[in-house]
Structures are given as structure tokens and as C-alpha cells.
Amino acid sequence: MRHLLVLLLLLLAMPRAWAQGLGEGSGSHPHGGEALVDDVVLVPHSRPKIVAGELSTKRFRILHTAAATVAARELAEKIESVRDGFGNILGRDWPGVTEIRLGVGREEFEALALPGGRPPGWAVALAYPTHQIILLDALSLHAPDGQQTLRHELAHVALGQLARGWPRWFQEGVAQNVTGERFSLTHYSALFRAVTQERVFHFEDLSSDWPDLPADVEIAYAQSAAFVAHLSTRYGPQAMGLLIDGVRDGEPFETAFGKAFHTSLDVEESGWRDGLAARYGWLPLTTSSALLWLTASILCVAAYARRRQQKAARLAEMTAQEAADEAALRLMMVAQQQAAEAGTPLSGPSAPLQELYWPGPPASEPEPEHPESPPHAESTSGEYSVGPEHESEQAAGSDDELKARTAKPTLH
Known part of the structure; x- marks a missing residue:
């Protein structure tokens, strides 16, 4: 919405600023x-x-x-x-x-x-x-x-x-239509300003004279181009040719106009003026599909620019992090080289990494069957033997006692 308001302000200000520059003696011709x-x-x-x-x-x-x-x-x-x-x-x-x-x-x-x-x-x-x-x-x-x-x-x-005797507005209107000038943004903004401020001229006032103020000159050019385009679109080149033939044969412009278009200039102008608000007022400006596409394009460009900015910031952050990592690695390598030359081991974060092993869970000790039973140790071959402190006692005992004292294997 903010972009739309800015666009409207530019449309209103551009022709006025240009006209003021002309009025202040910029040396440029109004057209x-x-x-x-x-x-x-x-x-x-x-x-x-x-x-x-x-x-x-x-x-x-x-x-x-x-x-x-x-x-x-x-x-x-x-x-x-x-x-x-x-x-x-x-x-x-x-x-x-x-x-x-x-x-x-x-x-x-x-x-x-x-x-x-x-x-x-x-x-x-x-x-x-x-x-x-x-x-x-x-x-x-x-x-x-x-x-x-x-x-x-x-x-x-x-x-x-x-022919001779053309009204000034008709000459300028035809000239702008054959050049394509009537499609310019300047003409649209001038007619928009004329409609909203109720400053549309009557064509009888533009037959021989032209406005003095640069802002009014811009409106006169714009409405002349728009009215000739209206006649050409509605009646076609055949009717325009009949109008030219009538004026060339010496008929007054209004008479030739009536014969060519089967209506008077005043009636046609009145109907054209009634439709100006629907084409150049606030409503078409806010509902125009071209304006909607323009607004959507501006939003897409803004989103793309923001995405590019975010991507550039992220890339800069990654580059800085990579540079920091490379600097730390370089410092560590220098420290290792110095330690190797001095023959002293490194400690701390700069010490060389050693291979580590994760210890398994501690083996649970077997519970003795009798309180007086001595602890047993497991040999490397998987057999269980009596601790060394009880070897003499077990040798003096009988076989029955040895069988009774034999411990059960501990499950791991």
C-alpha cells in the first residue's frame, strides 16, 4: 500500500514540477x-x-x-x-x-x-x-x-x-496519435489532474488559441490526443477520411465533422467528457490491471532484493567463520611445530589429539553363596579359581569341602 501511495504522489507531482520548470524560464518548449x-x-x-x-x-x-x-x-x-x-x-x-x-x-x-x-x-x-x-x-x-x-x-x-483551416486541437491530436505520444505517462497524469481538478477545456476554446500557463498547455495537448484517439477508435479511418475530404472541399470543420460522424462536435464532446472520470479518475487508477501488475512487480523486486541481501549477509558470515577457523588451525600447526622442535609435549587445547576408547560397563561382582565363601577370580581362560590367600586352606580340606566351596560362575 505504501508503494501505491508513493506512485500516486509521483504521478501528481511530475507534470506539475516539469511545468513549473518551464514557467521559470528553463528554455524548453512545452512539447x-x-x-x-x-x-x-x-x-x-x-x-x-x-x-x-x-x-x-x-x-x-x-x-x-x-x-x-x-x-x-x-x-x-x-x-x-x-x-x-x-x-x-x-x-x-x-x-x-x-x-x-x-x-x-x-x-x-x-x-x-x-x-x-x-x-x-x-x-x-x-x-x-x-x-x-x-x-x-x-x-x-x-x-x-x-x-x-x-x-x-x-x-x-x-x-x-x-486541407486548410484545421482547429489547433485537431492538428495536435492527430500529430500525437501518429507518433504514439498519447500513451505516455505524462499525458495520463495530465488528464488525471484535469479530471480531479475539473480543468478540462472545451475544444471551442482550443480551436485557434492555446493556453498560456505551462500546466494548462500540458492538459490541452493531452485532451486533444485523447479526443482524436476516441474519434479514430469509435468511427475508424473511413470516417476520418470523410472529414478530411469535407474540409478539403471547403466546408467548415464543424459541418464536415457532422457529415463524417453523423453527430455534432458538441454532442460528441459532451459524451466524451462524461466518460473521462471513468477512465482517468481515482477508480480506474486503483482498479487498473496494469497498476496491479506494476504493484506486484514492485513487490517481487523488493522481495528479490531482500532475499539477495540476506543471502549476501549469510555468505559474508560464513566467509568470516571460515577465515577464523583457518587462522585457528594455522596457529595450532605453528604451536605443534614449535613444540616438536623444543621436544616438550603439548598440553591444553593445542596438544595433539590421542586416540580415545570408551570404557565398557564395569563387571558386577558375584554375590557369595555363603557369607564365609571367599571371593573368586576369573582366569583368562574363563575358569574360576580361588584367591591366593586361601590356597593352603583349600589344599588341606577334603574333596567334599572343595565341592561345597566351589563358587558358581558369575554372569556378565
């Missing part, structure tokens, strides 16, 4: 190193001079610097399969060839940007959806979230090429 330039008109110029080579695939063109040659080859081998996965969410593929510019380090990253579209200082990736261009720092591809960064920028390009 990683991705950036989007989609509200200005940029004119692509000729190929940057820093570009040293080009790799082409079916739907991509990769421009790279000399330092990013190896990274460009690795990216060209898997970029097409990454794009194929977008059909499971959007139900549509965007047209044309997407250009990816790849450099190494901050200087090359900025040198590959479009004129007037310089990337922010915190960004390691930048998308120009209107021009279907993605700017990447090759070093970010080898980071733990490198593939998420690539997929996130591709999602922005896809929506920008498929």
Missing part, C-alpha cells in the same frame, strides 16, 4: 523540440549552398549536408514505411513529394531554413506545411524521442497538404 511555421507566406529559394547531396524515394526528397550523409541514408530506408502508417489514423495520404532537409548541429540546422522562417532557439525540427518542407537536426533522430519528432512534423505537413 519537445518541434515547431510549426504555417501563418506566414515564405518564398522557397534555391537549394542552400550547404547542401552536399540528395537522396530520393517514392514520395520524399532528402537534402543533406556532408556531415549528415550517413543519417540521410538511414532515413531514406525507413521514411516510406513511416508515411504508410498515417493511413491508419487519417484514412488518406497527402499528394506530392515531401522535402526533408537534414543537417548536423545548430549552425547547419539554421542554414537550411527558408528565408524569413528561422527556427526558434529551442527547436530541433521545423515544419513548413504550405511548402511541404521539413527541417531536421540529424542529431535529434538518434535521441530517444527522435522518431516521435519526425512523425510529428510529418503530421503537420500531411494536414497542411490535405
